[in-house]
Amino acid sequence: MSTAELDALAALADPPGVLPLLERARVSRNLAFLAAALRGGNDSAPRRSARAGFDLLAAVQRRAPEVVREMLRHHRFGAWVAVCAVGAGGDPVAEESLAHLTSFAAAAAVRAGLEFELELPRVGDAVVLPGLGCWTGPATAPPRVRHDGRGTPLLDGYRWTPIRRLTAALPGGGVDIEFDDLPPTPSAWPETDIPDGSSGWTPWDAAEFDEWQRVFGAAMALLAEVVPGLAGPLARGIRAVLPRASASYPFVTSTLADSFGAAAMVRPADAVRVATGLLHEFQHSKLGVLMEIEPLIAVEGPADLPSPWRREPRPASALLHGSYAHLAVARFLRLAAGRTGSTPVPDAEPVRRQTLAGCDILLGSGRLTPAGRRFVTFMRQTAATDSGGRPAARTV
Structure with a gap:
């Protein structure tokens, strides 16, 4: 790839x-x-x-x-x-x-x-x-x-x-x-x-x-x-x-x-x-x-990384998986707002901010391969600019 x-x-x-x-x-x-x-x-x-x-x-x-x-x-x-x-x-x-x-x-x-x-x-x-x-x-x-x-x-x-x-x-x-x-x-x-x-x-x-x-x-x-x-x-x-x-x-x-x-x-x-x-x-x-x-995790390590969406700490791969899933869900929820009639749409912003937090934790963990660091950096930039008119968070 x-x-x-x-x-x-x-x-x-x-x-x-x-x-x-x-x-x-x-x-x-x-x-x-x-x-x-x-x-x-x-x-x-x-x-x-x-x-x-x-x-x-x-x-x-x-x-x-x-x-x-x-x-x-x-x-x-x-x-x-x-x-x-x-x-x-x-x-x-x-x-x-x-x-x-x-x-x-x-x-x-x-x-x-x-x-x-x-x-x-x-x-x-x-x-x-x-x-x-x-x-x-x-x-x-x-x-x-x-x-x-x-x-x-x-x-x-x-x-x-x-x-x-x-x-x-x-x-x-x-x-x-x-x-x-x-x-x-x-x-x-x-x-x-x-x-x-x-x-x-x-x-x-x-x-x-x-x-x-x-x-x-x-x-x-x-x-x-x-x-x-x-x-x-x-x-x-x-x-x-x-x-x-x-x-x-x-x-x-x-x-x-x-x-x-x-x-x-x-x-x-x-x-x-x-x-x-x-x-x-x-x-x-x-x-x-x-x-x-393409390996993205260099050191899986113990399950000791804080998770923005769960109470218990997680290993690096679980945090990467969660961040990648949240990235897509946040975009969908933001763009779906106001387009579903009477069906409520959860607020996308908490999900987006959880994605940003997950990416920051991964980037600071020292557990990513060079390809993994690049991948998570692009994820973070995507989440930071997917803000729907809100001020974008800083990018790495």
């Missing part, structure tokens, strides 16, 4: 070629993780399943390589392969999780119209095809799926539930992403333990989904109107919303570094809050991959 591209990202002016670069980088990392996860090991049942899944994925690659590329950058694949790679060589959870490669391979084969026969792992009472849907049925032995290359395979005694999708019509083209309420596959997402067979999975009800569709469509339209320069990359890069229950999920919105383009959210009440959450989390997704391409 060039210096000019880094500067543009820090100034919230994403160049057109950056998002494809980030996506290619994430696919490369996922492939490296897959190699690490499958290397060596014993002849356990999960490894035998994984090898069968890999063989099927290779067959899909020969027929429809674009389908495999799409699966390799799927948010569930990134989360799954990270669990397997990090725990490779000794973690029993990672070892058991290897069998889920067959689910990703089967989903790719269905998309490519490829015939196959494969045993798939269960998630509680469900069998998941990531990005497509899941079967639910009696919790017995793992089902053996046969596919003739046409449509979706049918399993006797199982009910198929297709994944639903959130859509939005925008001036530059439509948005069509997964509403991923399917049972959890192995990942590091909070509160996504794999259920046992005693608990049945049910999708979110139709009324709740309709409400999600309403606020999502309104949020994307608002972003496109108010901050088109930020909405464009978001519309092209967001892949999925993972709905969460407010009673049990510890965050209003969250992102997993391994799941590029996915945002877990407790449904906000209005489009302004949905837009804010999507924008905030997509900034995290971009920065997470960017920092793998």
